[in-house]
Every structure is written in C-alpha cells, then in structure tokens.
Amino acid sequence: MGLLIYGPAAAEIEMDDRLLAHLRIVILTKMRNHESFSLSWSVDANQGSGRETLWVHPSIPLRFRFYGSRPPAINRAWIDLMVAAAHRGDLRIMAEPVPGDGEARGGYAESPIVSR
Numbered sequence: 001m002g003l004l005i006y007g008p009a010a011a012e013i014e015m016d017d018r019l020l021a022h023l024r025i026v027i028l029t030k031m032r033n034h035e036s037f038s039l040s041w042s043v044d045a046n047q048g049s050g051r052e053t054l055w056v057h058p059s060i061p062l063r064f065r066f067y068g069s070r071p072p073a074i075n076r077a078w079i080d081l082m083v084a085a086a087h088r089g090d091l092r093i094m095a096e097p098v099p100g101d102g103e104a105r106g107g108y109a110e111s112p113i114v115s116r
Contacts, residue, residue: 001015002064026082026091027086039092040052
C-alpha cells in the first residue's frame with residue numbers, strides 16, 4: 001500500500017502501490033502541462049460507501065509515498081484509459097484492464113481506496 005498525500009493539510013489517501021504508480025504518471029504528466037482536473041474514486045463500504053473527488057491543480061501540494069521496494073511494471077493500456085479520462089476533466093480510479101482483453105473498461109475501481 002502507498003499514500004497519495006494531498007493539499008496543505010496533507011490528507012492521506014491510501015491505495016495499492018501499483019495503482020499509485022499509474023496515477024503518478026498520469027497526474028505528473030498533467031501537472032507538467034499546467035493542467036487541472038478532478039480525481040474521483042469509490043469509497044469502500046467499510047468507510048461509509050459513496051464517492052470522493054479531489055481537485056488536482058499544479059499549485060496544490062501533492063506527494064506520492066510508496067511502501068513497496070520495487071516499482072511495478074506499467075500497464076500502458078491502463079495509463080491510456082486514465083489519460084483519456086483526465087483529458088475529459090475527471091480522472092477516475094478505474095479497474096486495470098486485463099492484457100489481451102481487447103476491451104478497455106472504465107468506471108470506478110472495484111478495489112477500495114482508504115482515506116485517512
């Protein structure tokens with residue numbers, strides 16, 4: 001598990017290192033281009049259910065903390081899905097496409113993210 005640490009209050013959003021690595025690529029690419037967008041995800045039933053959204057802007061502090069010792073392999077199809085969503089203005093945490101599936105899936109991820 002890793003952490004996306006957001007904003008001046010340093011809100012911690014816990015998620016799988018693999019997901020965080022893919023989000024990092026997409027978010028930093030958008031920020032490098034001075035682009036703003038929302039980041040949305042489903043909340044686990046244990047955390048009260050529902051959805052959460054952050055506004056991501058280059059002026060808002062953001063940090064990525066990985067607990068794993070090695071970076072994961074990157075799934076280019078997943079990056080492409082996330083980039084397309086971010087270009088529409090709403091980057092959603094989505095399920096990772098299965099290699100060779102031939103069909104890109106979108107929507108909210110089934111695996112929960114834990115906000116602290």
